[in-house]
Amino acid sequence: MNFSVLLPVIIAVAAILIVIIARLKNKNKASYDERQTLARYSAFRTSFIFLLFYCLICATLYILDIKWSNTAVQMFIGCILSFSLFIALCILKDAYFSDTPKRNVSSVIFFFLFGIMTLYYFISGFAKGNTLFMNGQISTLALWLIFSICLFVLGIIALIKLILDKRRSES
Amino acid sequence: MKNLKLKSARAALDLSQQQLAEKVGVSRQTINAIEKGDYNPTIKLCVAICKVLGKTLDDLFWNEL
Numbered sequence: 001m002n003f004s005v006l007l008p009v010i011i012a013v014a015a016i017l018i019v020i021i022a023r024l025k026n027k028n029k030a031s032y033d034e035r036q037t038l039a040r041y042s043a044f045r046t047s048f049i050f051l052l053f054y055c056l057i058c059a060t061l062y063i064l065d066i067k068w069s070n071t072a073v074q075m076f077i078g079c080i081l082s083f084s085l086f087i088a089l090c091i092l093k094d095a096y097f098s099d100t101p102k103r104n105v106s107s108v109i110f111f112f113l114f115g116i117m118t119l120y121y122f123i124s125g126f127a128k129g130n131t132l133f134m135n136g137q138i139s140t141l142a143l144w145l146i147f148s149i150c151l152f153v154l155g156i157i158a159l160i161k162l163i164l165d166k167r168r169s170e171s
Numbered sequence: 172m173k174n175l176k177l178k179s180a181r182a183a184l185d186l187s188q189q190q191l192a193e194k195v196g197v198s199r200q201t202i203n204a205i206e207k208g209d210y211n212p213t214i215k216l217c218v219a220i221c222k223v224l225g226k227t228l229d230d231l232f233w234n235e236l
Contacts, residue, residue, distance in 0.1 A: 033196070033197035033198055033201050034197070034212070035197070035198075035200075035201040035204060035210050035212075036198060036200075094198065094200035165200070168203070169188075169189055
């Protein structure tokens, strides 16, 4: 992997670390009530089971000598999909957003901005001559496309949920 | 099953779901889910709601068969 591929990963890891440190210091800690906590556990279980099944399918295909991608890309795809599933389920069950409207809006902006960034990496990789498939296997470039699609879908779900929630609270 | 007792008790005090949620310390969606019967609250939350609305547990959460 070259630097252009690693940079967004480093940014994402740095963002996660900042959030973890901020949470440890109790700054801007999101508080969830009992229903939201339960919904988050449920979403976590679902996404974990999804990841297990995904790994099982990948392992089965590997044993059957059907190599659709290298192991690193397979694992990254699994992580992206299961993490996106967890976030989507949390949003749908009203267990993702906190009570602070400012933070809700900023999370939607984050989804779209990060989505645009990953899409940029996908397009720039495409422009450099990389393809989605190399030697009959999915390349690392496809990761950015999948990541971008997931982020845009999450952004759209979050936006719709915010609008609906605002309407309901007004009524 | 919808919890109409809770809804009417809240409306009697002229409280919105948001206001009740803030007083109890939960999200508005949770109050909405309880009223719609989509979520069974814990006894702790039931007691907190009863205290805010000035009702007993029987008044709000007991269903006659």
